[in-house]
Amino acid sequence: MRKFFIYLFICIFVVSFGLMFSGCKGGEAVTETTAQVETTAVETTVAPATEEETTTTEALTGPLKLFTDKPGWQSGWDAVFAGFKEATGVDVEMTGYTEIDTYTAAVKTGIPTAQGPDVFTWWSNYKIEDLAKEDLLEDLTPLFEPVKDKYNPGILDSFSYEGKIYGAPVLVSSWIMFYNIPVFEKYGLSEPKTWDELMNVCETLKSNGVTPIGFTIGGGWTSFFWFQQILASNYSDAYYAICRGEKSWNCDEIRKTFEIWKEMIDKGYFTDPGVDLGNDIPPMFAKGEVAMTYCGDWYTAYFDAIELKGGEDYSIFVVPPFEQGRPKTVIYEAGPICVSKNAQNKATAKKFIEYWISDEGQRIWSEAMQFVSPNSAVPKEHLDPAKQKISTEIFGDPNAKLIVRFWEATLETITLPACASFDKFVLDPDSAEAVIKELDQLSTKAWEEYRAKQK
Amino acid sequence: MEKELAKVKRLGRVNGISNYLYVMPALIMVLVFLIAPVIFVIYASFTDWDLLHPMNFVGLKNYINIFKDPNLLVSTRNTLLWVVIILLVPMLLGLILAVFIKNVWFSNQIKSIFYIPLAMSGAGIGIIWNWIFSRTGLLNSVLISLGVLVAPKSWLLSSPQNTLAMAVAATWQVTGLNMILFLMGLQDIQPEVLEAAKIDGANEWKTFTKIILPLLKPITTVVIILNIIGSFKIFDIIWVMTAGGPARSSETLAVSMYKESFSLYRMGYGSAIAVLLSIIVFAVGIGYLRIVGREK
Numbered sequence: 001m002r003k004f005f006i007y008l009f010i011c012i013f014v015v016s017f018g019l020m021f022s023g024c025k026g027g028e029a030v031t032e033t034t035a036q037v038e039t040t041a042v043e044t045t046v047a048p049a050t051e052e053e054t055t056t057t058e059a060l061t062g063p064l065k066l067f068t069d070k071p072g073w074q075s076g077w078d079a080v081f082a083g084f085k086e087a088t089g090v091d092v093e094m095t096g097y098t099e100i101d102t103y104t105a106a107v108k109t110g111i112p113t114a115q116g117p118d119v120f121t122w123w124s125n126y127k128i129e130d131l132a133k134e135d136l137l138e139d140l141t142p143l144f145e146p147v148k149d150k151y152n153p154g155i156l157d158s159f160s161y162e163g164k165i166y167g168a169p170v171l172v173s174s175w176i177m178f179y180n181i182p183v184f185e186k187y188g189l190s191e192p193k194t195w196d197e198l199m200n201v202c203e204t205l206k207s208n209g210v211t212p213i214g215f216t217i218g219g220g221w222t223s224f225f226w227f228q229q230i231l232a233s234n235y236s237d238a239y240y241a242i243c244r245g246e247k248s249w250n251c252d253e254i255r256k257t258f259e260i261w262k263e264m265i266d267k268g269y270f271t272d273p274g275v276d277l278g279n280d281i282p283p284m285f286a287k288g289e290v291a292m293t294y295c296g297d298w299y300t301a302y303f304d305a306i307e308l309k310g311g312e313d314y315s316i317f318v319v320p321p322f323e324q325g326r327p328k329t330v331i332y333e334a335g336p337i338c339v340s341k342n343a344q345n346k347a348t349a350k351k352f353i354e355y356w357i358s359d360e361g362q363r364i365w366s367e368a369m370q371f372v373s374p375n376s377a378v379p380k381e382h383l384d385p386a387k388q389k390i391s392t393e394i395f396g397d398p399n400a401k402l403i404v405r406f407w408e409a410t411l412e413t414i415t416l417p418a419c420a421s422f423d424k425f426v427l428d429p430d431s432a433e434a435v436i437k438e439l440d441q442l443s444t445k446a447w448e449e450y451r452a453k454q455k
Numbered sequence: 456m457e458k459e460l461a462k463v464k465r466l467g468r469v470n471g472i473s474n475y476l477y478v479m480p481a482l483i484m485v486l487v488f489l490i491a492p493v494i495f496v497i498y499a500s501f502t503d504w505d506l507l508h509p510m511n512f513v514g515l516k517n518y519i520n521i522f523k524d525p526n527l528l529v530s531t532r533n534t535l536l537w538v539v540i541i542l543l544v545p546m547l548l549g550l551i552l553a554v555f556i557k558n559v560w561f562s563n564q565i566k567s568i569f570y571i572p573l574a575m576s577g578a579g580i581g582i583i584w585n586w587i588f589s590r591t592g593l594l595n596s597v598l599i600s601l602g603v604l605v606a607p608k609s610w611l612l613s614s615p616q617n618t619l620a621m622a623v624a625a626t627w628q629v630t631g632l633n634m635i636l637f638l639m640g641l642q643d644i645q646p647e648v649l650e651a652a653k654i655d656g657a658n659e660w661k662t663f664t665k666i667i668l669p670l671l672k673p674i675t676t677v678v679i680i681l682n683i684i685g686s687f688k689i690f691d692i693i694w695v696m697t698a699g700g701p702a703r704s705s706e707t708l709a710v711s712m713y714k715e716s717f718s719l720y721r722m723g724y725g726s727a728i729a730v731l732l733s734i735i736v737f738a739v740g741i742g743y744l745r746i747v748g749r750e751k
Contacts, residue, residue: 101717102717104717109506272609276589280591412719413720416714421702423701427701427702
């Protein structure tokens with residue numbers, strides 16, 4: 001009898017361990033699931049046209065499971081979900097995560113199985129590429145065919161891998177300088193068009209006891225802001241080459257970037273780096289203690305929260321490059337919503353994306369969130385003057401050069417550790433050489449690991 | 456006779472089965488939720504698992520990298536700093552409080568006050584103390600109004616000041632537990648022993664150092680072990696207050712383990728740190744208990 005129980009325990013142990021192991025095995029489990037999905041795909045879709053037909057005629061099952069790291073955008077989600085329900089009769093069940101690491105782990109472990117989300121928000125470029133390479137994402141190219149002309153191809157490229165589109169835009173945000181209109185008026189300042197003018201603005205503000213620019217390293221991820229702006233707006237080729245691991249960090253362009261940045265720090269143009277991005281800078285900006293702050297245009301949500309009005313209390317301008325003759329360069333970030341290849345409600349998920357990218361879906365989202373829609377057919381009248389300015393002067397300007405944000409432009413094994421290195425530089429601006437060396441080593445190692453995985 | 460023997464045997468067998476059935480639920484839970492994950496983490500520590508790609512066996516590479524990683528050196532230094540601080544400050548404070556409140560009439564109220572922080576989650580404590588140490592927080596406001604500071608200071612930006620600030624928060628949390636444990640130890644000391652010491656002419660200090668402290672040794676062992684383990688695995692307060700930053704300067708081994716695993720998705724490397732951390736805690740715990748045992 002004792003033997004029987006011992007064997008039973010061993011069996012339970014082996015089975016539970018085996019189950020856990022196969023569930024967590026990542027890549028190997030992915031391969032198996034993928035093979036099954038591919039078989040299904042062959043059976044249901046013969047050609048793109050048939051696939052389109054499949055999505056429209058297939059019965060819609062629900063509720064659709066949506067995972068997002070942006071649960072704070074509740075009003076926007078609710079509005080779109082209501083519109084989608086009206087159009088299809090299907091409910092959307094949202095699971096929100098406020099912690100990025102937990103969210104990423106939940107998605108990465110969920111989408112290789114049918115238990116994961118049907119649709120989920122993600123990040124562009126390398127981050128979406130990682131999932132597409134592992135065949136975890138549904139190809140959305142056919143869904144974009146009817147509306148492709150309304151979307152900037154550069155933005156869709158951020159969600160593409162090997163010519164296929166794997167995401168629909170949830171957020172397309174430009175990185176610009178916000179400035180306090182009353183403070184600028186008080187000191188007779190105007191929007192700077194050149195780097196020298198920007199430095200003059202900073203000097204005037206500083207001499208009048210106003211901190212020119214709100215900037216922080218708090219939270220561990222914000223220190224790349226000025227690095228990316230200075231490098232990308234002046235040396236865009238070098239920026240991309242460095243981000244893609246094709247060029248060493250140990251180069252003149254990086255040195256010059258740190259030199260300019262150090263000069264700004266030394267002159268006291270930034271706030272104490274210990275301030276909080278969301279809790280400290282907006283009230284300081286509202287009180288006029290800080291006159292400008294550089295961030296993605298989603299930062300207006302913080303201004304809205306303290307009832308600052310775009311066009312009245314604040315406006316925006318594009319940070320000019322210090323190198324002469326450079327085009328107007330704007331960093332942008334694009335956040336997609338993707339469909340899991342193993343989605344339980346795949347037909348509904350595709351229908352949701354179809355609705356999401358339609359004029360109607362985008363209008364609802366833009367009105368509820370006050371976001372500039374990447375769909376050019378969506379009217380802009382509901383946006384405040386600052387947002388309209390972003391729409392016309394950045395996304396509507398054919399001469400504006402859009403460059404992908406550092407966070408998405410390089411590997412995720414580089415971004416966060418690089419921010420730790422930038423933190424070091426901000427706290428000790430004389431450490432530039434040591435920081436460059438550290439960043440170079442970090443990049444070399446990360447790219448070696450990445451390339452080894454691709455083999 | 457044989458019949459009775461067979462009956463006894465059968466009863467014994469039935470009892471044997473029921474014994475196993477009683478422990479089975481707990482055993483299954485332990486196997487599934489403790490032993491299996493532990494073995495899995497040990498296995499993962501020898502791979503390059505990143506959640507997405509296939510797990511490849513990399514031998515001791517992760518363990519070798521730990522010793523080459525400058526961030527891990529900082530984490531180890533900070534972890535040791537935490538151990539020293541937590542062993543010194545909350546333990547001494549707990550002992551002092553226990554001795555002082557043992558005989559006062561409002562000791563129950565004091566006990567409750569010091570015990571409240573222990574009932575709070577580490578994350579909650581982190582939020583409270585983060586606000587106290589923030590630029591617009593209580594500490595800066597008080598120091599500015601007293602004229603000690605001219606402008607607010609970012610207490611959590613420089614190392615090791617940020618670790619010390621977080622240790623204050625942890626001290627606030629664990630002092631109450633230490634105090635309660637020492638009070639239990641003090642209550643176990645027979646009053647006759649203390650009276651005998653008094654009759655022999657021992658003053659308060661001598662009684663404390665020569666009688667009370669040696670008699671508190673068993674409970675002190677428990678307190679030390681609890682504090683060592685607690686300080687090695689400290690995570691929540693750090694994660695909420697600094698997330699290990701700036702520049703990874705306030706990370707401990709537990710934070711590095713989390714960051715490598717869930718922020719950088721180096722699950723294999725994170726698992727190796729977890730294994731190493733467990734070995735250290737285990738070795739320190741066993742080593743300390745052996746020393747105490749030998750002294751006995």
